[in-house]
Amino acid sequence: MHTSVIISPELLDDLGLHKVLEACRCRSPQGNTLKNALQLFTNESREALREELGAIDRLLPLVRASDPEINEAQTYLSRLRELRGTLARLEKASLLNDTEFFELKSALSIFDRLGKMKNLLEAAGVDFEDTKPAAALLDPAGTGNPAFHIYSDYSAELSEIRAMKNELEREIRQATGPQRKTLLTQRALIISREDQEEERIRRQLGDKLAEWLPQLRSNVDTCALLDFRLAKAILAFKWNGCLPDLVMPQQPAILHNAIHPLIAEILDKQGLSFTPISIELQQGATVLSGANMGGKSVALKTVFLALLMTQLGYFPFCKSLQTPLFDFFAFESSREGDLHRGLSSFGLEAVQIRNHYRKSQTQRGLILMDEPCRGTNPSEARAIVQALCNTYGISDSTFLIATHYHVKPAPGIRFYQVRGINPDALSKLPEYLSSDSKTAGLEEGLADGLSKTSVNINHEDLARVKRIQKLMDYQLEEIDGVHQTPSGAIKIAELLGVDEALLREMRAARQEE
Amino acid sequence: MDAFAAGSSIDLLQLTGLEDLKSLAIIGLSKNAGKTTCLNHIAAAWQESGQTRPLALTSIGRDGESEDVLSGYEKPRIYVPKGTLIASAEEALQNSDALLEILELSGIRTALGEVIVCRALSDGYVELAGPSVTDEISNVESLMRQHEPQCLFINDGALSRRSQAGSGMSEAAILCVSGETSTDPEILAEVTNFALNLLQTPTLPEATANILAQAINTHPKKRTIMLNGKLPNLSVSTLDTPLLVGYGKDIANALLPNTRFLYMRGAMTDQVLQELLSEANFANLTLVVEDGTRLFIEPGIVKKLRDRKVDLAVRNQLDVRLVCLNPTRADGQCLDAQPYLAEMQKKLQIPVVDLGPKNV
Numbered sequence: 001m002h003t004s005v006i007i008s009p010e011l012l013d014d015l016g017l018h019k020v021l022e023a024c025r026c027r028s029p030q031g032n033t034l035k036n037a038l039q040l041f042t043n044e045s046r047e048a049l050r051e052e053l054g055a056i057d058r059l060l061p062l063v064r065a066s067d068p069e070i071n072e073a074q075t076y077l078s079r080l081r082e083l084r085g086t087l088a089r090l091e092k093a094s095l096l097n098d099t100e101f102f103e104l105k106s107a108l109s110i111f112d113r114l115g116k117m118k119n120l121l122e123a124a125g126v127d128f129e130d131t132k133p134a135a136a137l138l139d140p141a142g143t144g145n146p147a148f149h150i151y152s153d154y155s156a157e158l159s160e161i162r163a164m165k166n167e168l169e170r171e172i173r174q175a176t177g178p179q180r181k182t183l184l185t186q187r188a189l190i191i192s193r194e195d196q197e198e199e200r201i202r203r204q205l206g207d208k209l210a211e212w213l214p215q216l217r218s219n220v221d222t223c224a225l226l227d228f229r230l231a232k233a234i235l236a237f238k239w240n241g242c243l244p245d246l247v248m249p250q251q252p253a254i255l256h257n258a259i260h261p262l263i264a265e266i267l268d269k270q271g272l273s274f275t276p277i278s279i280e281l282q283q284g285a286t287v288l289s290g291a292n293m294g295g296k297s298v299a300l301k302t303v304f305l306a307l308l309m310t311q312l313g314y315f316p317f318c319k320s321l322q323t324p325l326f327d328f329f330a331f332e333s334s335r336e337g338d339l340h341r342g343l344s345s346f347g348l349e350a351v352q353i354r355n356h357y358r359k360s361q362t363q364r365g366l367i368l369m370d371e372p373c374r375g376t377n378p379s380e381a382r383a384i385v386q387a388l389c390n391t392y393g394i395s396d397s398t399f400l401i402a403t404h405y406h407v408k409p410a411p412g413i414r415f416y417q418v419r420g421i422n423p424d425a426l427s428k429l430p431e432y433l434s435s436d437s438k439t440a441g442l443e444e445g446l447a448d449g450l451s452k453t454s455v456n457i458n459h460e461d462l463a464r465v466k467r468i469q470k471l472m473d474y475q476l477e478e479i480d481g482v483h484q485t486p487s488g489a490i491k492i493a494e495l496l497g498v499d500e501a502l503l504r505e506m507r508a509a510r511q512e513e
Numbered sequence: 514m515d516a517f518a519a520g521s522s523i524d525l526l527q528l529t530g531l532e533d534l535k536s537l538a539i540i541g542l543s544k545n546a547g548k549t550t551c552l553n554h555i556a557a558a559w560q561e562s563g564q565t566r567p568l569a570l571t572s573i574g575r576d577g578e579s580e581d582v583l584s585g586y587e588k589p590r591i592y593v594p595k596g597t598l599i600a601s602a603e604e605a606l607q608n609s610d611a612l613l614e615i616l617e618l619s620g621i622r623t624a625l626g627e628v629i630v631c632r633a634l635s636d637g638y639v640e641l642a643g644p645s646v647t648d649e650i651s652n653v654e655s656l657m658r659q660h661e662p663q664c665l666f667i668n669d670g671a672l673s674r675r676s677q678a679g680s681g682m683s684e685a686a687i688l689c690v691s692g693e694t695s696t697d698p699e700i701l702a703e704v705t706n707f708a709l710n711l712l713q714t715p716t717l718p719e720a721t722a723n724i725l726a727q728a729i730n731t732h733p734k735k736r737t738i739m740l741n742g743k744l745p746n747l748s749v750s751t752l753d754t755p756l757l758v759g760y761g762k763d764i765a766n767a768l769l770p771n772t773r774f775l776y777m778r779g780a781m782t783d784q785v786l787q788e789l790l791s792e793a794n795f796a797n798l799t800l801v802v803e804d805g806t807r808l809f810i811e812p813g814i815v816k817k818l819r820d821r822k823v824d825l826a827v828r829n830q831l832d833v834r835l836v837c838l839n840p841t842r843a844d845g846q847c848l849d850a851q852p853y854l855a856e857m858q859k860k861l862q863i864p865v866v867d868l869g870p871k872n873v
Contacts, residue, residue: 081618099603099629102615149614149634162612162635169595169636173560191610191637 004040005308006330006355015301015331016262017308023261024235024314027078030220031227041311043325046246051125052229052313057243058123059233069120070230076110077227083107083220091213095199096206101138102148104209104216108135109146111219114226124229126222134212137205154201161197165190232314241315245322249364253281253307253398257319260302270466275474276319277302281366281400282414283324285393287481288402290418291488293465295474296402297333299418300370303400304331307366326398327363330356333370345375353388365397371404381405389413407481415481419473420488461496468495526558528864529687529834536654536666538683538831540806542708546689547839547868549589552669554868559665560594568593569657569664571600571628571643573650589870590638591669597633598661600653602626602642611637617656621649630656641669685832688712691839692848698856706860707812709833712805716830717774720744725776725801725828737764740774747773757781761788765795776801776828782809786818796821804829836865 007015026032041049062070086100096104108131114121115128136142140153152159165187172183209216235241239261257276264274277299279286288296306316308329332352334345349372356367369388373381382405392399393412407413490506498506526532537555541548552570559568570593593599593611603626606613617630625642630653633639644650654666668683688709695701716722721744728738728749735751742748752767754760757779765788768775777785781802789795800818802808804827818825836857840850850867857865 097603097607098613098615099618099627102618147614147616147632149612166635172636173594188610194612 004042004328006328006352006359007332011331011333014333015305016260017305019262020305020309023238024231026227026231027074028080028223028227029082030080030224031077031231034224034228035231038312040329041313041325042327043249046325049311049313049325050246053243053246053315055123055125055229056233056236056241056315058125059120059229060236062120062123063230063233063237067120069117070234073114073117073120073226074230076113077223077230080107080110080220080223083216087213087216087220090206090210090216093206093210095202096209097202098148098150101202101205105135105138105148106146107216107220108138110223111135114223121226124226126226126229128222129215129218131212131215131219134209134216137208150198150201154205155197158194158197158201161190161194165194236315239317240319242318242320244310244316244318245320247322247324249324249396250283251322251324252283253321253323253366255279255281255303255306255316255318255321258302258306258321259317260298260305261317263298263301272466272469277474277476279303279416279476280414280478281398282412283364283396283398284412284414285389285399285401286414286416287389287407288400288416288418288476289404289407291420291472292492293468294418294420294472294488296418297370299474299476300331300333300368300400300402304329304366304368324364326366328359328365330359330365330367331370332356332368332372334372334374346373349373353384357391360392360395360397363397367392367397367399369399369401369403371402373405378405386410409481413481415479416476417479419475419477421468421471421473421491464496468492525554525835525866525868526562528866529685531555531559531665532564534665534684536668536683536685538668538670538686540670540686540688540712540833542688542690542705543693545693545839545842546691547837547841548669548689549591550839550870551687551689551837551868552667553589553592555667556591556593556597564665566663566665567596567598567632567661569598569600569654569661569666570639570641570669571650571653571657571667572641572669573643573645573647591641593633593637593639595633595636597639598630598657598664599633599639599641600628600630600643600657601640602628605640605642606631609637609639611635611639613639616660619653619656621652628653630660632660643668683831685834686712687835687837688833689837689839692842692846692853696848698852701853702856702860705836705857707815709836709861709863711808711810711815711825712831712833714802714805714808714825714827714830716828717799717801717826721747721774722828724749725774729776736778737767738776739768739772740776741769741771742773743771757785759788761785762792765789765792768794768798770794772798774799774801774826778803779807780809781807783811783814786810786814790814790817790821796823798822799824799826801826801828803827805831833863836861836863838865838867840867841870 012018021035024035026035041052081103083103086096086103089096089100111128111131112135115130121127138148139145140151150158152162168183168187168190172180172187175183239259256278258278259274259276267274275295279299281303288299290296306318306321307323307326310316310321310323311325311329330352332349334349353372356365359365360367372388373384376384385401385403385405386407388399389401389407390410390413393410407415409415490503490510493506494503531537539548539551556568570591598616599606599609599613600619601609602623605625606629611633612635613631614634615629615631619628619630621628621644623642623645628644628649644653650668657664657666688705690701690705692701694704717725721740724740724747725738728740728751731749732738732751735753736757737752737754739750739752740747741750750767750769750772752764754763757764757777764775764777775798777800781800800823802825808825838850838853838857840848840853842848854865854867
């Protein structure tokens with residue numbers, strides 16, 4: 001991953017970027033190389049990004065209309081082979097073999113066919129150089145036959161040798177015994193002359209083709225770009241991407257109805273739907289708080305994915321999006337995975353906090369933190385979170401933090417919360433059916449042992465969690481930040497059937513606090 | 514069945530019914546079994562008889578090289594008529610001297626480079642080194658049929674019959690045997706007969722075969738599939754193991770008391786069967802494999818299977834049309850073919866021929 005994108009491999013995996021990019025299917029090896037290079041466009045390459053996004057925007061109507069040229073172009077692109085090795089050998093004046101000439105002939109034919117698709121090329125903002133004379137070198141008789149061998153048309157001598165050989169082979173077919181052996185020996189001699197002449201032609205052909213190297217390379221690059229842009233347009237169509245509006249650095253990033261396509265697909269399979277996220281991120285700090293299970297982490301991932309994909313030259317999956325161009329992207333979330341790497345979770349966070357801060361001194365970044373300091377002493381954790389918000393609040397970077405700690409308003413800090421569960425809807429939720437599940441568990445337990453008992457209760461709990469999810473309003477709303485948002489953790493514990501005695505203790509402890 | 518010495522090449526075509534076939538596999542009982550010689554006879558007969566359909570040749574692994582890469586002895590080379598299609602690896606094609614027109618790059622990689630589909634624009638020698646994986650053979654066949662839909666596709670197995678030439682891909686097969694297997698005519702005839710019986714193992718009854726085919730479609734990755742109970746209510750259970758060898762105990766454990774058919778994907782070797790035979794519940798069922806080329810088993814094991822009431826069956830029966838005897842050993846020693854032919858004639862139910870060397 002790019003050095004301008006700071007994210008742990010675990011979180012990157014969790015973010016789903018690679019899976020999303022897998023869905024962007026290039027057909028040619030060249031297109032895939034371009035895609036896998038993950039070029040991050042920044043302010044310096046603003047115009048190039050505009051051009052990239054503009055091409056997707058122009059291609060989209062063709063994709064929507066299922067223009068036959070798209071399918072045709074992709075078929076040709078899928079036939080294009082990796083040509084770097086062959087072109088490098090051509091440049092070094094190495095003797096090419098027939099397979100390499102065949103590869104070049106096929107590529108030239110693909111350039112020619114794609115070059116005729118004017119509408120598509122115009123939409124994609126690419127153009128092919130004329131390489132017909134190079135193609136003619138590999139089809140001396142101009143038959144248009146895609147096959148290749150060293151043609152007799154290349155030299156009178158080769159033609160003459162082959163005529164002799166042909167005659168001998170005719171005689172060999174009729175001959176038997178010693179006569180056949182003699183003829184085969186004569187044939188071997190002719191073949192060595194044929195080989196010599198073929199080699200001379202191969203060298204000559206290589207020299208002539210080498211003169212076309214700049215055009216060949218340019219057309220290969222054009223194929224890569226066409227392939228990649230087409231794949232991005234198809235992806236944008238599949239997941240409703242939008243043309244982002246690129247604004248100046250001081251302006252806010254505004255996402256309207258952003259979705260995370262992978263999470264949306266999972267929810268869809270469960271009969272649930274993804275609540276689109278809308279948020280305005282001003283330069284400075286934005287604090288996102290709200291109920292447990294309220295989808296703060298999902299919101300953060302959705303925002304990060306949309307803004308990162310925009311700067312990777314893709315259409316973000318939003319209804320609309322405007323954004324300045326960031327110099328770097330950072331996403332930090334302390335997770336169990338870090339512990340497996342043998343690192344203290346706070347130790348790692350502290351390192352990242354230091355790195356992001358230093359980077360933000362000279363560059364304009366988009367920095368997202370998902371519940372930092374969750375494993376730290378709460379009073380110190382609150383101080384750290386407040387300090388981060390205060391500091392980034394007056395910085396040039398855009399800082400978005402999801403936290404349960406209360407952050408006091410300060411210059412440059414804005415507040416959002418997840419709407420959470422509507423109290424009316426909550427009151428309608430039937431009581432936890434503890435007696436039912438116990439009975440069921442006991443019966444199963446008697447019959448089949450303990451393992452099935454726990455499975456049974458888990459199913460009940462999962463169903464309950466799903467019901468709470470259904471009641472949850474995942475939309476984000478801007479708030480003043482003065483009033484602390486309750487996390488609703490005790491309420492959720494109650495909804496999930498935690499025993500009354502324990503709940504009483506929880507409420508009492510909360511009161512004291 | 515009558516045996517005859519090398520008649521005209523055209524007799525060879527009639528004897529094997531090649532003119533009506535779409536595909537043929539040449540299987541060798543050992544190394545230097547004479548597969549290349551047999552292929553050369555077919556190619557010559559094809560040309561002499563003025564067939565309009567072209568031949569399309571490939572091999573599993575390497576074949577047709579002038580020297581045996583293992584023993585270093587000189588080997589016959591494959592001489593093809595103009596118009597023949599060839600699918601062979603890049604490096605092997607460089608050792609060919611027929612004028613070859615490249616038609617297609619298959620994308621199938623081998624140790625000798627990518628498999629390339631060519632057409633011979635002249636008569637000449639070719640070296641075959643096709644895909645090393647059976648599944649890729651069918652890809653090669655369809656590529657060749659894109660250029661010549663009517664071709665006779667011949668798959669020349671490389672190292673002995675282990676090169677799974679069948680796999681339901683070839684309509685018919687020719688089995689090549691040589692003095693390499695045994696210099697005793699009686700033993701050679703015995704071994705050949707045993708091999709033929711395995712190669713021609715009968716197929717499952719249609720109703721069962723359909724249920725198994727459906728189960729394989731549903732569980733394409735499972736190595737072992739069991740059909741339990743009685744027709745028409747056979748139930749399916751499966752087991753996935755990385756290999757067959759070394760998992761005999763697991764497979765036996767997965768057998769249900771009413772398992773009637775046990776299908777295993779892969780090579781059925783003595784070792785796999787020994788492991789299964791050491792489990793008492795491996796009995797009273799039919800063992801099913803893809804085709805007869807997957808059965809690499811010794812007569813002793815077949816007897817043990819019989820004792821356990823374990824029958825053998827295949828999904829695709831191989832139709833072996835002809836046995837070709839090669840009386841020449843790899844070291845150049847030439848045996849007298851007559852006693853071998855006579856002995857085989859007594860034992861085998863299909864024609865046996867000594868095609869003689871093809872002077873190429």
